[in-house]
Amino acid sequence: xxxxxxxxxxxxxxxxxxxxxxxxxxxxxxxxxxxxxxxxxxxxxxxxxxxxxxxxxxxxxxxxxxxxxxxxxxxxxxxxxxxxxxxxxxxxxxxxxxxxxxxxxxxxxx
Amino acid sequence: xxxxxxxxxxxxxxxxxxxxxxxxxxxxxxxxxxxxxxxxxxxxxxxxxxxxxxxxxxxxxxxxxxxxxxxxxxxxxxxxxxxxxxxxxxxxxxxxxxxxxxxxxxxxxxxx
Numbered sequence: 744x745x746x747x748x749x750x751x752x753x754x755x756x757x758x759x760x761x762x763x764x765x766x767x768x769x770x771x772x773x774x775x776x777x778x779x780x781x782x783x784x785x786x787x788x789x790x791x792x793x794x795x796x797x798x799x800x801x802x803x804x805x806x807x808x809x810x811x812x813x814x815x816x817x818x819x820x821x822x823x824x825x826x827x828x829x830x831x832x833x834x835x836x837x838x839x840x841x842x843x844x845x846x847x848x849x850x851x852x853x
Numbered sequence: 854x855x856x857x858x859x860x861x862x863x864x865x866x867x868x869x870x871x872x873x874x875x876x877x878x879x880x881x882x883x884x885x886x887x888x889x890x891x892x893x894x895x896x897x898x899x900x901x902x903x904x905x906x907x908x909x910x911x912x913x914x915x916x917x918x919x920x921x922x923x924x925x926x927x928x929x930x931x932x933x934x935x936x937x938x939x940x941x942x943x944x945x946x947x948x949x950x951x952x953x954x955x956x957x958x959x960x961x962x963x964x965x
Contacts, residue, residue, distance in 0.1 A: 747895075776952060776953075778953075778955075780893075785955060785956075785957055785958065786941065786943075786953075786955035787955075788952040788953065788954070791952055799952050801952065831893055833895060833896065835896075835953075840883070840884050840886075840901060840903075840945070841886065841898055841901055842886075842898070842953060843898055844888070844895045844896040844897070844898070845895050846894055846895040847893075847894065847895050849893070
């Protein structure tokens with residue numbers, strides 16, 4: 744099976760802009776989770792979607808949002824970008840207890 | 854805030870030696886997982902150990918779990934240069950949701 748894919752792999756934006764990141768889970772996986780990784784805060788959970796519904800949410804401001812489509816593909820959106828949003832954004836799809844991660848999208852906010 | 858703390862933060866060993874990394878966590882768990890990350894890339898799942906298990910093996914990996922001490926260790930035997938990476942432990946929060954809490958990571962360098 745193909746692994747988790749994320750697009751784009753790299754992105755450069757300026758403060759105030761918005762960005763949309765995409766994640767395609769492993770075929771058959773219905774759960775998709777998003778994580779933010781920064782040098783200062785490490786890996787932090789953003790939110791999880793299961794069958795098109797947000798099932799769990801981490802402690803991030805409302806500027807961070809997401810959705811999941813009927814084919815389990817997921818997108819996350821960050822509005823009004825701040826410098827501190829520069830990070831590696833990782834998507835994971837899950838089967839039972841194990842989560843499999845994609846390669847990530849490296850977002851740089853200038 | 855992160856669930857776990859890992860120790861040491863960095864480890865440098867010679868190829869062929871064993872590497873041991875430790876992870877401590879704060880709350881009760883259903884399972885604990887170890888992941889590897891190469892240079893800011895995606896996380897690769899290594900092994901999952903459930904709360905009712907004490908030890909698990911996978912190839913050159915050996916994981917132990919002590920729920921009374923809320924700690925786990927990852928042993929990599931006969932290390933190779935390709936094992937150079939950051940290693941993270943991750944725990945769940947017993948709610949059944951798929952959100953993981955990650956440790957701070959151990960940066961392992963294996964010198965050829």
